[in-house]
Amino acid sequence: MTDLRDMFTREFWDERYASSHRIWSGEPNRRLVDQVEALAPGTALDVGCGEGADAVWLAAHGWTVTGVDVSGVALERAEEHAREAGVGERTSWLRADVFAGDALPVGFDLVSAAYVHVPPEDFAAVYTALIASVAPGGSLVVLAHHPDDVHTGLRNTELSHLLFGPDAVTSLLDPAQWDVVAAETPTRPITHDGRELEVTDTVVRAVRRA
Known part of the structure; x- marks a missing residue:
């Protein structure tokens, strides 16, 4: 097995994206759509945007979106996807390694992270950075694979400790804010x-x- 921490590097993800014409379906995450389709569009930050499906969907629905990913290969595909969808002017792309502590831009009306799984010892730092990017009045949306999925046989058992439930995120949110x-x-x-x-x-x- 690849060393766990190597799996969060630019080199790992560039190689993975370069190994296939497309890794993901190209369709937005249904859970994201469910959570944001009723929100008034504004500015959005999509962290771990991959090939850009969620960012493109948001842009097509009126959001001005910044997609962030560690992989430059993924971002090139995302930018192409946005151009083909006719929303290139509503999207921008930023290569940043949040796992390594690269700073994220702040002040967004929506910050989303879909299936961004990191080692438990790094979870608080990574998700605190995401939380800090949300503007007052803005929304945070986090989607993940739940630990119950271990029983399906779909998830790599050596990585099952990366799965998390809602409490992992909500425990980082100050109830006063x-x-x-x-x-x-x-x-x-x-x-x-x-x-x-x-x-x-x-x-x-x-x-x-x-």
Whole structure:
């Protein structure tokens, strides 16, 4: 197995993206759409944006989006995806290694992170940085694979300690400054290798008080 900390480097993710024409589906995360489709659009920061599906969906729905990823290969694809979708002028792209402590821009009406899993000892630092990027009155949306998914056989058991529930995020939010709108663990059916399975997502949405 690759050394765990190597899996969070630019080199690892550049190589992974370069190994395939497309890693992800190109479709926005349904859980993100569910959480933000009723929000008034503003500025958004999509952390761990990958090939840009969520960022492009947000831009197509009126948001001005900055996509952040550690991989320059992923960002090139995201930029191309945005141009093809006709939202290039509403998107910008930033290569930053949040895991290594690179600073994130701040003051966004929405900060989203979909399936950004990091070692437990780094979790607080990474997610505190995301939280700090949300403007007063803005929203934080975090999606993740829930620890219950270990029982499905879909997740690498050597990485199961990276999965987390809503409490991992909400515990970092100062209750004097934040209102938690959603801290949920919804399930959804999927078909994998001909098997019908049920997976569990972690979904958190919180609003920083103005």
